[in-house]
Amino acid sequence: MRSFKSKRGSVLLVAMIFALSTAIFLGSYMSLALQSLKLSDRSFYSNAAMNFVDTGVDQAMWAMNNSTWTGFSTLSTNQYQGTFPSSSTYYNLSGGVKGQVKVWVNNNVTPAQAVAKAIITLNDGSQIIKEAEVYMTSTSYFKNGLVAKNTITLDGNATVDGWNSDPSGTYTPYSAAAVDVNGTANGKVGSTDVALSSVSGNGNAAIYGYAAVGGSASGDVSGLNTVGKYGTTGINPSYVTYDFTTSFPDSTTPTGDTYTDPSTLAKTTVAFDNTASDAGYNTNTIGAITTDTTLPVNAATDKSITINGVTTYYYYTPTANLNSNAVLTVAPGYNVVIMTTASSGTTVGTGGGSGGINIPGAVAAVPATTTTTTTTHGHTTTTTTTTTPAIPATAASSLTIYTAGDVSISGQGVMNGGTTAGSANQPVNFQLYGTRSAAAAGTSNYQSISVSGNGIFSGVVYAPNATISGSGGGNSGGIFGAMVGNSVSITGGESFHFDQSLANFGGSGLYSVSKWRELYTLSDRSTYATQLNF
Amino acid sequence: MQKTAYLIFSTRHTDRTGHSGVRAFTLVEAMVAIGISSFILTGVVSAFLMIGRSSTNAYNYCVLDSNTRQGLETFSREIRIANSVSAFSSTSITIGIPDTSSGSSSAVAYSVTYAYDSGNKIFTRTGPPLTDIAGTSATTTLVNNVKTFSLKYYSYLAGDGYVNGVQNDNTIATDGTGSATAIKQIELTLTAQTSNVTVVNATNAVLSARFILRNKS
Numbered sequence: 001m002r003s004f005k006s007k008r009g010s011v012l013l014v015a016m017i018f019a020l021s022t023a024i025f026l027g028s029y030m031s032l033a034l035q036s037l038k039l040s041d042r043s044f045y046s047n048a049a050m051n052f053v054d055t056g057v058d059q060a061m062w063a064m065n066n067s068t069w070t071g072f073s074t075l076s077t078n079q080y081q082g083t084f085p086s087s088s089t090y091y092n093l094s095g096g097v098k099g100q101v102k103v104w105v106n107n108n109v110t111p112a113q114a115v116a117k118a119i120i121t122l123n124d125g126s127q128i129i130k131e132a133e134v135y136m137t138s139t140s141y142f143k144n145g146l147v148a149k150n151t152i153t154l155d156g157n158a159t160v161d162g163w164n165s166d167p168s169g170t171y172t173p174y175s176a177a178a179v180d181v182n183g184t185a186n187g188k189v190g191s192t193d194v195a196l197s198s199v200s201g202n203g204n205a206a207i208y209g210y211a212a213v214g215g216s217a218s219g220d221v222s223g224l225n226t227v228g229k230y231g232t233t234g235i236n237p238s239y240v241t242y243d244f245t246t247s248f249p250d251s252t253t254p255t256g257d258t259y260t261d262p263s264t265l266a267k268t269t270v271a272f273d274n275t276a277s278d279a280g281y282n283t284n285t286i287g288a289i290t291t292d293t294t295l296p297v298n299a300a301t302d303k304s305i306t307i308n309g310v311t312t313y314y315y316y317t318p319t320a321n322l323n324s325n326a327v328l329t330v331a332p333g334y335n336v337v338i339m340t341t342a343s344s345g346t347t348v349g350t351g352g353g354s355g356g357i358n359i360p361g362a363v364a365a366v367p368a369t370t371t372t373t374t375t376t377h378g379h380t381t382t383t384t385t386t387t388t389p390a391i392p393a394t395a396a397s398s399l400t401i402y403t404a405g406d407v408s409i410s411g412q413g414v415m416n417g418g419t420t421a422g423s424a425n426q427p428v429n430f431q432l433y434g435t436r437s438a439a440a441a442g443t444s445n446y447q448s449i450s451v452s453g454n455g456i457f458s459g460v461v462y463a464p465n466a467t468i469s470g471s472g473g474g475n476s477g478g479i480f481g482a483m484v485g486n487s488v489s490i491t492g493g494e495s496f497h498f499d500q501s502l503a504n505f506g507g508s509g510l511y512s513v514s515k516w517r518e519l520y521t522l523s524d525r526s527t528y529a530t531q532l533n534f
Numbered sequence: 535m536q537k538t539a540y541l542i543f544s545t546r547h548t549d550r551t552g553h554s555g556v557r558a559f560t561l562v563e564a565m566v567a568i569g570i571s572s573f574i575l576t577g578v579v580s581a582f583l584m585i586g587r588s589s590t591n592a593y594n595y596c597v598l599d600s601n602t603r604q605g606l607e608t609f610s611r612e613i614r615i616a617n618s619v620s621a622f623s624s625t626s627i628t629i630g631i632p633d634t635s636s637g638s639s640s641a642v643a644y645s646v647t648y649a650y651d652s653g654n655k656i657f658t659r660t661g662p663p664l665t666d667i668a669g670t671s672a673t674t675t676l677v678n679n680v681k682t683f684s685l686k687y688y689s690y691l692a693g694d695g696y697v698n699g700v701q702n703d704n705t706i707a708t709d710g711t712g713s714a715t716a717i718k719q720i721e722l723t724l725t726a727q728t729s730n731v732t733v734v735n736a737t738n739a740v741l742s743a744r745f746i747l748r749n750k751s
Contacts, residue, residue: 515640
């Protein structure tokens, strides 16, 4: 009887154990489901955090490109910190989730650097943090070859292709063998215009490479026989993009000489001193250039600036408008910069005929030679030894012109090196900058830049507020380099050959992200912990 | 009759004569007891089976969830930093990854291929180890039991924004035949499924965000 009583409640006990097991199971399952929900939430908002990081990078880019640090405070020289949307407000996401992004920009190094840290706070107070580091490099005015705010016109048999004049640190002249037929960056033409026929042509005009327009209609690129890979015909949509946009900052007359180290990208600048009585006077002021002129006028006495072993002579002149048949020559091996002080009318011109601008090419060294001559007169033999001294190599000359007025180069045109593609200097040896501002140009008062004449034009032109027309003359002519203007037209049997090495030329003052890297590890993040601790 | 037998099969009873004694269950009582016991036991066994199956299913789900999350995280990290696409299709993509160390060098440091092996139903990564990019390239499985898989590519068209597909001659192609230069964003979709005997299949469907190739021009 006692043993029977002792078993009372056993069913209840079993039921309780069973209920407990079930409760544990259900609890675990609920916990698992809740954990899965949290993980899903974190994954979702983790992606949102990456978008916030991009927002921070955008803020840094905008500030860099506009030199306006709204929303930032100065940490130290050229270093800035900012919280967006602000230190007391947040970007609100659904369900009460909110986020901020902290940005640190260091413009005191080259390339400039920025780190963005996105912080998203979830409902339970936990946070998701994402960080990314970006490097920003100054882009080249000439990275897209032939570029215009408005229209680009290729007439007649004009063609566009590309080659790299500096593939390995050694100048490689344009040739059929050097044409980039398979690369992804061969000829490039870009127009930010959104109207139909932004890039147009007729006849056999062809772009062997890419065309980019700001509009979205297929007719924005029209009339061309070819847009596509070298050797093909027809407009290949894969070689046409409709999202092209770029900035055209005004070009200004320099106030100093700047050298950028190609390996470290560190900059060295020597400011101009235009006061003749100063000990540091380093520029030259001369009268209007109208007749045959060689610069430097006197290399020994003219002022110059030397950085990293490169000596450059800077000349202020009202105009460089040559009379007919007059030639402006840069002395062999010298680098010359001309800055016109007049800003209207024709400020740079050649009078036609046999006149033009002559920029000598490189001259190879000539070794010393010894000649022995033996002469016999009767029983007398005379031996004469003649020695010709060695001639050192001379580097190619260079000429850069800054002018706000009209430019008209005709006659022999610009002879940058030789008169053939193989003998021409590298395009960067002749640079022409149109300095008329957008405000001065208004809606119609654009600079006029006309480059024509002798068969070969090797150079770069940056004149965002100019109407540029280029022609080399004859079927053997050609334009080598890059051109940027308000509108550009290439006419005649001309061909345009984009020098791809110009993409690394820099100097535009506009920045683009050259490297983006997410910071995952504690060590990576600790590198910037101090800079982002605000 | 043994006492123990009374305890099990009988109940205490007082007959008409006043003699107390122990009498066996009736057949009906026994059947009812057996029926109720069977019902309870069936419920208990079913409950335990259900718990066991559910636990296995939950385990499978956890493993799937963990694997797909980890695979997606690895994929997204390298896609985001990629600066080139050298080959692509709806089931594989080969990308160039710039130097991942601190510093401004953006040269391609290595290439990596993400691919779906439909025969073995696995999503793989072929490339040097993430923690040692100078190491030997090898194929590692990111997600097992992948039932369906697809990669989508997006390019940009002014006026239309980002559209599925990339430019290919006169059309926007979604079959991976277009120009890799036009690829701006990538989206991954997969369904992973595990199954065990007597256990309902655990299925995990993954639809990634569109990853932007931030270093690709």
